[in-house]
Amino acid sequence: MAKDILYLKIAKAVAKQIQSGTLQFGDRLPSLRSAQKLYNVSLNTVKQAYMELESLSLVESKPKFGYFVSQTSQRKLALPSISTINISEKEKMDEDLLKKVFDTISKPDITQFALGIPGDNFLPLAKMKKSIINVAKNKKDSGTAYEPVQGNEHLRREIAKWTLVLEGKITEDDLVITSGAMNAIYNCLMAVTKPGDSVAVESPVYFGILQAIQLLGLKAVEIPTHPVYGVDLDALKKVLPTISACCFVTDFNNPLGFQMPDENKKELVRLITEFNVPLIEDDIYGNVYFGSERPKPCKYYDEAGLVMWVNSVTKVLAPGYRIGWVAPGKFKDKIIRQKLIQTVCSPSFYSDVIADFLEHGRYDHHLKSFRQKLYGNYLQIQRAINTYFPDNTKMSEPKGGFMLWLELDKKICTEELYNEALSRKINFAPGRMFSQHNQFQNCMRLNYALEWTDRVESDIETLGKMIKNRM
């Protein structure tokens, strides 16, 4: 029996046990070595079988602990399809769509499923207030002085100390403070390209990245992306000789929610190093993991200084502060120069407040409760979609982050649905925003990092009804 059929046979057997309820959520699968003996096959065949189960979201691996039956193994909804990019359909997106979605940014009466903004109940508002007042009292210059162009030294030091995931690979001198992560991405793109160049992105791609690429006169090359494994490395390899940069959200991807496996990250870094193509790694959701530990970013595997690692406090602490940072590898001087020209420096006051937060361990403490609360919300929205949406809805399985990606019946156009939803004060991100091509019209992205109230529950129900009515 051919090897590739053998591993599928084993996977099928385990899947059956899960479907029948013999194996239940949280149960541990036999270890690789036990399974090897059990099925009398090679270790590699067992590995392949377990990875197949993982790709079906029936099991999940916990490093050092083995494979477990996943919470979503009994999910009734399928995973979204892998995008097949159809470049011929170059219908232009309505520019107003982005504007409409963002015009709701500061309207409190709208349920904010569209934008990746955490609800107030997720943020340590009282502690922040205390920090602000403390910093204000102690700051002799009342925040009026300029900072070094590279960014507040105290903040850079605290970020470097706090970034344990990189195991000391960056110091304060490797970091540049930016006006949020989007500003870092914009400047990274500017530093490594010239107008007319091409940049590889995921598909679907976060619309902020797409917009930055277009603003800079660049071309986006959308690479097919798997809802569990991330960007298709074979497809990427083919275009690498023709592009100037990659820009990916490798962990808790926006919008698909996947965590790129370590092996894929290593291979990605190997590839970009071989072709000498910089990778802008948007890692802003990296600390919002649902698993046992924070995944290593690609930056961790980077020896050539080609990975520009982007992070911020926007998603989990203070969106309105606009504090982000980048470890731009060998492009640091260029980034600093661009920052000088564009804005001279960052506002100093907020930098001190965030540095204070980091220094006293308050940030890690906050992150812990943030993740717990967010995971609770994820289970809520998953349940609500299961309950209220049509059965042929396909749903992503985020391993962290804020975003759920839904693929609806082909007949549904979420851009049309959008206006009706907004009139009912429900805001979501239509799938069309996530591509330069005319695709994902039947998709939507939902942010679940908001306070889970009866109103939110009923808004999901409303959305579900609206969709069913159109089918």
Add this chain to the structure above:
Amino acid sequence: MAKDILYLKIAKAVAKQIQSGTLQFGDRLPSLRSAQKLYNVSLNTVKQAYMELESLSLVESKPKFGYFVSQTSQRKLALPSISTINISEKEKMDEDLLKKVFDTISKPDITQFALGIPGDNFLPLAKMKKSIINVAKNKKDSGTAYEPVQGNEHLRREIAKWTLVLEGKITEDDLVITSGAMNAIYNCLMAVTKPGDSVAVESPVYFGILQAIQLLGLKAVEIPTHPVYGVDLDALKKVLPTISACCFVTDFNNPLGFQMPDENKKELVRLITEFNVPLIEDDIYGNVYFGSERPKPCKYYDEAGLVMWVNSVTKVLAPGYRIGWVAPGKFKDKIIRQKLIQTVCSPSFYSDVIADFLEHGRYDHHLKSFRQKLYGNYLQIQRAINTYFPDNTKMSEPKGGFMLWLELDKKICTEELYNEALSRKINFAPGRMFSQHNQFQNCMRLNYALEWTDRVESDIETLGKMIKNRM
């Protein structure tokens, strides 16, 4: 006798009276009508004579009050020459020069003549602190929420109310908040050009503008600029058909200090309207006038929505807050879209602090004392240069703003002088930074908005000695 010789004759007669001491600093010249009778000539001839005297800096006009003998009429130093741009000398500027100058930005032990940063004693630090704490206490969200992309509504309303100089021509809806004035200029340039386009600038030109132009892949066209009247409109007219934008500092120019006369502003707006070329008007020094009232910016004369009027609180209130704004005329939507892509929105907290300041009239109160103090410093530095610098030094005559422009003996290279000065902890801006061409090597710009201490006085003396030693 030809008319043009007649007015020069009258000007000469008055100049003689000033030189002999018959007319002294502060004396009022005969009114236009009295002089018309006195010399028995047309009103226009008298006007021309008085304008000639003004261009020689012997008299100054105070709107509604007439012409007065100027404080600098007895100055021993000449005005700087009008630049003659030699495009053939395209020697590249040392990129490190800009970096060296800015690396001193947060070093308190260096006398900061180089950058346009007000000294601490110029800023209302205690009042700012109070405002910060008040805003922090009252802000429910601790500044964590996003603001509208266009900018904080409260701040925009207060700016619109406070901008009396435009006589109600702008409302809160016409303004976009930016990360300081440089960010506004950068975005204005981006909004009205594409890579490869040309932009007209003054000569010498503020290096920030030059850098932004280069970063965006644009070409700067340096227009000869008069140290009293500003950009040469005839020279500008010749290039207008070939350029995509103008970017000028019309009031209290950086670095020359002039206030462009009203007539020239009107003509400038007429010209750009005729050729449909947008004007980016950097007016950040507009409120720092030494005369009797704030000059009208070009924006005041703009009917076509072509003038993009840029302002900020950086120069007089809080450099480190990075709060600027632009009234971008008909390019508003484009600017807002760019801002969304680059930074999403501005930090909210500082916006509230500045809005609070404006709302309670504290800003105007502060500006009044700021101007008095600054004018005192201007007299100090003028005296010090007169005392310690060689007699063949040419010196600008700023009508407001922070900057003094010096043209030294042809033998002096201020780029070489710079390193020696910096080793003595004196920072100034070498003239070479103010052009893309290899010129102004014998010039320097000095910021006098710093606390006038014995150290500062002795630093000017040191600079003077260094220059004399090299001659």
